[in-house]
Amino acid sequence: MTEAESDKGRVTIIEIAKAAGVSKSTVSLVLTGRGSVKRETAERIQRAMDQLGYVYNRGAAGLRNAGSNIVGIVINDLSNPFFAELSIGIQNVLQMSGYVAFLAHTGESVSQQSQVIRMMRENGARGIILCPALDTRPEDVEGLASGDASLVLSIRRIAGSQASLVVPDNRAGAARITRHLLNLGHRRIAYVGGMGSMVVRQDRFQGFADAMADAKCAIDPGLNIESLPTKDGGVRAMGAVLALADRPTAVVCYNDVVAIGAMLAAARRGLSVGTDIAVVGFDDTEEARHVVPALTTVSVDAVGLGERSARMLLDQIADRNAAGATYVGEAKLIIRESCGIHHRALAAAG
Template sequence: MPQGAQPRDKVTIIEIADAAGVSKSTVSLVLTGRGSVKPETRERILQVMDELGYVYNRGAANLRNTQSKIVGLVLNDLSNPFFAEFAIGVETVLQMAGYVAFMANTSESVVRQSQVMRMMREHGAGGIILCPALDTTAEELALASGPETALLVAIRRLPGVAASSVVPDNVAGSARITRHLLNLGHRRIAYLGGMSSMVVRQDRHQGFSEAMTKAGVAIDPGLNLECMPTRDGGFSAMSSALALPNRPTAVVCYNDVVAIGAMLAAARRGLVVGRDIAIVGFDDTSEARHVSPALTTIAVDAVGLGERAAAMLLERITNRAAPETSHVGPAELMIRESCGAYQHALTAAG
């Protein structure tokens, strides 16, 4: 679709057939998945559909109406326990309201995200809760969601998107956990994880930087290490940090998954986390509470955020005139063994 174009509500099959240079029946075969159509013809028809902004109403006979009880839930990384907990909160509220969630995992693929959102609209989803994939743009999202589908953006805010949103307080949470490390006496503190293009990373690094600056502690650019927000990413980035001639004494991690990867890397080098180096996370997933040593982190209540997201989306579905709203969830410091606070207290007492 040309840049700046908007999806049309009433594109007809005849228009698609004319633009693609095929018969109306060929277009119908592609839409319904019945019969045999040459791959190149199918691709040409699908391209025309995208250019015209057409969305096939697969559930028109029995699903697509103002009383649709289907909600789409599109997650960017279901391998991260945080998003599994978020999904539990969403489904709890939807179930109580008599709705069914269609869930999809994009694995950080914008292409996959557009595909699953189109499929959800085809099957009559009255609304979609989206945890955006990495590098999602407002323009791409406008085309994928369509004007007829209520949309709520969760966890990762997207500047320029006209939709309700539910996000944790990333800036305040990151500043809070950084101040905790500073209060423990750390000055050479690294920030590890996330990619610079990620809005959440920008927010969390902002909180880290503000706390360091306010404390009068210089930030070493060499201790700002990016990586994908995964356990493997955390392991690799932490290994690089520990290979520095003057390694950090403490590490603020983008999320719990990265922090656990960092803990594994530290252990691989023979370091005792909480004694030889402090490592902290963000999210407070169940895994953070059960690893050894238990992870100091920022609790944002993933289940509660999911519940709030579902409730806000249902309000938009049942009342399309309702204004778009935003919710910023609290971010609380959870002190456990990985930061060395207890070891610090014992040393001070002795």
């Protein structure tokens, strides 16, 4: 049996061939990419590999030594400045520890996520830090978490997954920033951005709902607007809110990117953010500090969460028997002009 067929007693090519109803040589062609195999056959072989939990270890074919210090970083959306800052934190720790980071962007695609994870494992990655794509299911990461590579989920938890996890305190942060708006006198407050299926969205909306309930303020279902967690999503969601006859006086946004989109939408309608309507975000990205007006938001220290994710992964690589761990980072309120605090202070003084 060759190294390609078996690595430390795992599933063999012979077993895959039997499950897929093809020859061993056909499986080898699919693995190595050195021959022509019908698409339907290749897909059948890939399904068999997935079902059997097989990972083709290219390290066993000659890259084992070179890949021994590789760690994969799989990010759902590198166009979001928050995840770029998170990646910097991860790489800071890995580089100081002598690890080479392979960074991949999935564009919120679960299938692309599976592909890049498979490629990283094939090339001998010792561990993977994963910011899950939208709609990632526990079964999408179960094989990885129990396989030969360590796994840490970062920023987005997956309901039902037992993998180690690093997240900010989404619920507390959202409650904190909503209470700030309530203390400024707002009562008709919208929540915009993020998709309802996103666990992070659910946590942040729950924090918003907690604060509204404590203030005995009803939440208008018409002011709960979902959108992609992007700037374009924020523009569209804010457009829907501003089209209402009885529009809100304040808007809590899923993240800073959505909030900046919401601010653009307000400006296009001739509204002054911080005067005519309050807009707040979540994450405290660098961009949030420099937009005009500067964005009131929740700071979760993206770089610090990245560093924590990397240290947790390295601990697991050092001790594969270590129990899964969870770290919940602090969420701090950062008050700037977009919430209208300065305008209200001037109005009160006048």
